[in-house]
Amino acid sequence: MSGPRRDNRGIVDARELFSHVHFRRREPAPALRPYLAFYWLIDWDLPQPYTSYVVPHPSVNLVFQHHGSTGEPAFAEVAGVGLGLFSQTLEGRGRVCGVKFRPGGFRPFAPAHPVSHWSGRRLMADEVLAAPSPVPAVLDPAEEDARVAALDAYLLALAPEPDPQAERATALVERVRTDRTIRRVGELARAEGLTARSLQRLFATHVGVGPKWVILRYRIHEALERAETDPEVDWAALAAGLGYSDQAHLVRDFTATVGAPPAAFAAR
Secondary structure, X not given: OOXXXXXXXXXXXXXXXXXXXXXXXXXXXXXXXXXXXXXXXXXXXXXXXXXXXXXXXXOOEEXXXXXXXXXXXXXXXXXXXXXXXXXXXXXXXXXXXXXXEOOOOOHHHOOOOOHHHOOOOEEEHHHHOOOOOOXXXXXXXXXXXXXXXXXXXXXXXXXXXXXXXXXXXXXXXXXXXHOOOOOOHHHHHHHOOOOHHHHHHHHHHHOOOOHHHHHHHXXXXXXXXXXXXXXXXXXXXXXXXXXXXXXXXXXXXXXXXXXXXXXXXXXX
């Protein structure tokens, strides 16, 4: 497995976010890398509240967090695949230590339910995972190496069992992410020797969302990146390149996901 990807697709205005918080990615222990994409660590100390926005990936996250200004105790939660735009307002001082599972990588840690059971939901980690979450051990250390070690120890103790179907789902999502020729569910099913219904079941059980959702989400990630980096986007050409039948379909999906039409978002 390769190390954490350094692209910031899905983060709305990543440069602005990184100017407000200390953000970094860390690799998990080698035995966990088939299941985990990376750990993500955030610390902040803000004079004024700041709201971040993310267009989620088809991934489950385990999030240890302490929002010091709220007076609430630190906690850990499992966030299923986010179905819409996610926003989080940060204020005062705080810390988050997150675990981003690979698509397909969460089921071995919680095999009692299909991953679709958690999609769009946020639950206390102790309601989902078999061992109590070590919140102080993860969030209290000043040294981030100690936080990473605590995450490794906790997740290794959960003893995930390799699952060939989960591994296949991970590989299929990665193919959708990297292969621009995959534009339809039927195309992916035929390429993999599956029926469309079998592919849907595989994704629901191990990824948490359907293959059509994954294809559309990666299209929006690319369109969002172009909107933020290219001041003269040819939206009609981009729509065609992403497999849309016309520009109007891209505009509709982008607006529904991000909350503004692509041209208006780019101008903003």
